[in-house]
Amino acid sequence: MEALRSIPCLVQKFQGLLYSTAMAVPTKAVEFYLDSRRLIEELVQSYTEPYTDKLLPDLLPQEQHVFTLVLDLNETLIHYIWTRDTGWQTFKRPGVDAFLEHLAQFYEIVVYTDEQNMFVDPVIERLDTKHCIRYRLSRPATKYQDGKHFRDLSKLNRNPGKVLYLSGHALESCLQPENCVPIKAWQQQDIDDTALLDFIPFLEFVARSSPSDIRPVLASYEGCDIPSEFIRRSKEHQRRMQEQKHRGRFWK
Structure with missing residues (x-):
């Protein structure tokens, strides 16, 4: 620096x-x-600048429909602290194992962080024992601008309409806010946190419904807590479907 x-x-x-x-x-x-x-x-x-314009290899032809879920590391999947008594300690966010294992069925999962390789590699090895994370990108892959390291999703070599960036600091750390999925930043004191698990229904729905461009979908959730708003919309959709079914029965 x-x-x-x-x-x-x-x-x-x-x-x-x-x-x-x-x-x-x-x-x-x-x-x-x-x-x-x-x-x-x-x-x-x-x-x-990121060390290359293509941070990820080409998708296989049979995977062109797959969405890419980009995850931040610190205060998103883990939290680390240093004290004089214990040195460095790394804590795993509640629900991270189930989150990764379930969504690996639907997404290409990539960790994109501003930490150095020497920190990222051993942490991911311990965090992801089932190898759900396909790629890991660290500080050399970020764009240094205005004193900060930003994630530049345009360098991922992926269709920008099929990329979601989930982070506890999404809008402050990414150059493409239209792809950002904010999640509550996590620290190890919050042992009852369920934020990762709460996001599973929304993210699975996106992968299954496969919108042509995720960016307008995310824009419709701007300013909302996405998991809560998704549940509200789902219940409202079910209510309308029930009403239509009852109308059909009445007119018969």
């Missing part, structure tokens, strides 16, 4: 040095400046 902050200062100092040199040797200095500036820009981009 310090390296990122120091890059603009280095560029300014370097440009000043090259300008003074150019007064004496204009042509060579300009060529040297252009080559060096290109190298610096490439260095800056390597820190700020």
